[in-house]
Amino acid sequence: MGIIERIFQPAVSRRRFLQATAATGAAATVVGGTTLRETRAQAPAAAAAETKITKNICHQCPARCGIDVYTTNGKVHAIYGNTDHPIANGKLCPKGPLGTYILYDPDRFKSPMKRTNPNKGRNEDPKFVPISWDEALQTVADRLNMLRDKNESHRFALLYGRGWGASCAGLQGTFGKLYGSPNVAIGHSSMCSDGSIKSKQATDGNGSYNAHDYRNTNYLLLMGCGFLEAFRPYNYVMQMWGHMRSKSPKTRVTAVDVHMNTTLAASDRALMIKPGTDGAFALAVAHVILTKGLWERSFVGDFKDGENRFKAGETVDPELFQEKWTRGLVEWWNIELKDRTPEWAEGITTILARDIIATATEFGSTRPAMAIFERGVHAHSNGILNGMAVHSLNALVGSLFAEGGMMYQMGPSYGAMPVDEADFMDDYAKDGPWKSQPRIDLKGHEDGYLMANNMMQEVGPNSLAGKPYKLDTIMFYLNNAVWTAPNGQQWEEALKELFVIDTSPFPGETAMMADIILPDHTFLERLQDAPTYPFEGWPLAQLRVPAIKPLYDTKYYGDTLIEIGKRMKGSMGAYYKELKDSENVIRHLAKGFEADPGDNGVKDFESWKEKGVWYKKRYLWQQRNGDFFEWDGKAYAKPMSADEVKAKLLKTPSGKFEFRSGWLEAKADWIASKTGRDRAKLMFPHWEEPQNPGGGDMFMVTPKVAMHAEGRGSNLPHAISLLQPVMGGRDQAYIEIHPETAKQRGIADGDRVRVKTSVGSIEGVCRLFEGVRPDTLVYPMEHGHWAQGRWAKGRGPGHSGDITVNQSDRITGQCNYYSTKVTIEKA
Incomplete structure (x- = not known):
């Protein structure tokens, strides 16, 4: 007998099995007047286990991986990656299977509740008591109606975190318009990665995150992005890492961060940089690429006579250079880059000049290549300048919209909403006194953050200070601002003054300050749509299908918002009554798939529910050797005009990648007055020392x-x-x-x-x-x-x-999480 047979020896051999079955078949043993076989047949049979597999979307990070949820006899017991989902590909990261912990967390809220202890604080028991959904929703609606009746609807704010789709976060904008508040809704993006978004807005005109073609790239320059720790979409990134590092040619990686992590350990070159100096490193890399003549001429352009005049310390006549898809390269060189040598950068970053030169030479001579950055780069007072400098490297090597490069995500072919909000705008919504009120976070305000998307970190402190006014009521969705905001102590004091509504399923810090709890379902109990976060560019939309009925008396946030809306006075209430519920919204979204079926056959709500995902697996545009093409159904063969490129891809004022940012230039006076930056160079990526509050060393x-x-x-x-x-x-x-x-x-x-x-x-x-x-x-x-x-x-x-310390980039609004300096001592 071999080793395999010894280890896996069956309990009953084939011969013994045949002997036993022959004996019992030939002579039935009588037991109490019946055969043994008959006795077994008469015994009560155990109920057969019924296992079903439901399509869902993981909620453990922004990746939005498709998951198969296994439920047996009404209990979820396993979660695996959906093999038919393009992000998951049958795989999950270590967080994915923990969704069952979320569902069965014993500390979940189990019903709506109201606070009975008027005192709020870390050591105060809210003394919550359960109430009905009708009482909870009516309490909120009565308060909002009261504020509107007093012409104070602007004193209601709704703050949200990682919103998902049109059936939840997507409903909030309409709610704010119909109700009449500039503070509905305020997103968390300034406390996430607006520094990245705005850096790209300033240079290539797309205020968004990049999608990436990892399959075909040959070089990655990773800067402060935690690529193998938490970069989106994390599960897919890990899959692509295996592909990139085993394909031929192998993708070479240089990783830059402030500490040794998984990404640096797995890279070919690991560089540990002084915090906040990434921009200096990127400027020096750009300097080397230009002085060595390594830029992609088909995209950037070239000197008219072909002679490279980029020499350290020397200016260049702009008339001698013919730009193609870029704007302001020679000006950038003259005003900034000519002096940004590797030796200069070594003194700023502490990275050796030889390593900067080696990185720049590899990056500039390898095609295709990408420079990717995140919060480690832009979560500083100089964040937008750092981000612009890093992203400019992608333009220098021609990676924008190229194979093996980066692009921007296309949206899904959703159908129209079931009701048109424009038909339900009353006079107050159209032109009420709330229209003259600034946002509580001063986003878009001359004296605040004129160019920011959101300034959530300022909401609590501003309300506390009455700048520009005090809020009365505040509602939270997927948001624990008391804990996630810098200097959250200010938020604790602010919420003591406000009527707080929290929708979290869990008793977080914000919930402990709440007056009303309207608990959401966990993600395994929801019906919820979710377009993809930036992925490979082509459109993709997932559907979260409930694996089981809600365990407790909770309600999906989208329906909570609709139910509050139904209780509002006038035409706003009429709108939400006609909207009906979140499932009606999702069914109407799916009607768009009838005219544009997915590549996997999804063509309506039922097939979307069955598959869990709709997608169209082709990005429509590609830049190749400095020319742009559109997909014609068979190949990237339809040439694009400059106007088409400007409208669809490079959405800057010039229709080109702008080293000289027209977006920043348009606000140059405001930027100079509010930040003290040099008006002559503030529109270019340039070096600026970061400001480090906190008083430490x-x-x-x-x-x-x-x-x-x-x-x-x-x-x-x-x-x-x-x-x-x-x-x-x-x-x-x-x-x-x-x-x-x-x-x-x-x-x-x-x-x-x-x-x-x-x-x-x-x-x-x-x-x-x-x-x-x-x-x-x-x-x-x-x-x-x-x-x-x-x-x-x-x-x-x-x-x-x-x-x-609560410090933010004045232009992007990015919260400077990594700028504070501290002191450490033995306790």
Whole structure:
């Protein structure tokens, strides 16, 4: 008998099985007057297990992976990646299967509730009591009707986090228009990655995140993006990493960050940069690309006589250069780049000049190549300049809209809403006194953040200060601003004055300050649409189908908003009564697929529900060797005119990639007056020293980690145990500090330490790690909750937000999470 047979020896051999069945067939053994076979037949049979597979979308990060949810006898017991979903491809990251923990979290809210303790604060028990949905919804509607009757509807704000689709976050804009408030709704983007969005708005005219063609790229320059930790879409990125690093030619990777993480460890070149100096590095890379003549001439343009005149320290006559799809390259060189040598950048970034030259030479001579950045680059006071500098590298090597390069995401072919909001706008909605009121966050205001998309981090502090007014009522969806905002102590004080409505399924910090809880379903209980986050460019829309009926007396947020709307006076109430419910919205969205069926056969609501995803697997445009083409049904063969490129792809004032930003130039006077920047160069990517508030002598960075689930993982034991794999944190997150830095401060490995800034202090346990820069403290931000559930509460270290100064980039509105400097000492 071989080893396989010995290990996997069957309990009953084939011979023994045949002998047994022959014997029982030939002579029936009588037991109590019946055969054994008959006795078994008469015994009550166990109910057959019924397992169904439901299509859904993971809710553990923005990736929006399609999942198959396995439910047996009404209980969800397994989650796998949907093999027919283009992002998941049958795979999930470590967070994906933990959706069952979310569903069965014992600390979930189980019904609507109202507060009975008028006092609010960290140590105050809300003394919630359950109420009916009718009472809860009517309470909210009565308050909103009251504000509208008093011409104070602007004092109602609705704040939301990671919104999903037209059936939830998409309903909020209409609610604000019909009700009459400039503060409905305010998104979280300024506390996420608006610095990235605005950097691209300034240069290529697309205020959005990039989609990427990882399959065909040959070089990645990764800057502060946590590519293998948390970059979107995370699951797909990991799949593509395996492809890129095993294909021929192998994709070469240079990773730049402030500490050693998975991405740096797996890269070909790992560079640890001084926080906030990424722009200096990118400017030096651009300098080398130009002086070495490595730019993509078919896209950028060239000197008319073919002679390269980009020489360090020397200006160039703009008349000698003929630009093609770029604007202002020679001006940028003359005003900034000519002096930004690798040696100069070494003094700023602490990265050796030889490494800058090597990176620039590789990046500039490899096609196709991409430079990708995120918060590590733009979450500083100089963030937009850093981001513009990095993104300009993509233009220099011609990667925009090219194979193996980057593009922007197309939207799905949704049908029209079931009701037209324009038919229900009363006089108050059209021209009420709320129209003259600024937003509470001062977004779009001359004295505030004129060019920002959102300024959520300013809502609490502004209301508290009465600038420009105090709010009365505030509602939250997928948002825990008290905990996620910098200097959240100000939010705690602000919410003590307000009537707070929270829709979270979980008892987070904001919920503990709430007056009314309208608990949402968890994602495995919802019917919800969700277009993709930027992916490969071609349109894709998923459908979240409930795996089981709601466990508790909760309600999908989209329906909560509709039900409040139905209780509003006048034409607004009539609109929501006609809208009916969120399922009606989703069914109308799916009507668009009738005219434009998906490549997987999805053509209506039922087939969308069955497959879980609709997509059209072709991006419609491509730049090839400096010419733009549109897909004609068979190939990229239809040439595009300059006007078409401007309308569809490079949406800048010039219709080109702008090193000299027309968008910034149009607001140059305002920018110069509010930021103190030089009017002559503020529209170019240029170097500017970051401002570091806090009063300390060390940088503090709180990077995302693979198990960070946007706040949803903090009460999941399994996620907690795997949060910080390098440092070994199980019951807490460790503060990482360089051994030499610790030695200078008399700190030993495992010591309890205190980290302080001008706005507060926290305590935690430190670990010595040579993979951290000597001038930087690093620790994940997932812990430090004083609410959120039994496993989250009180888990160390203290929350980083308590010591983060609320500073923002005046142009992008980006919250400068990584700019605060801290002091560390033994506790």
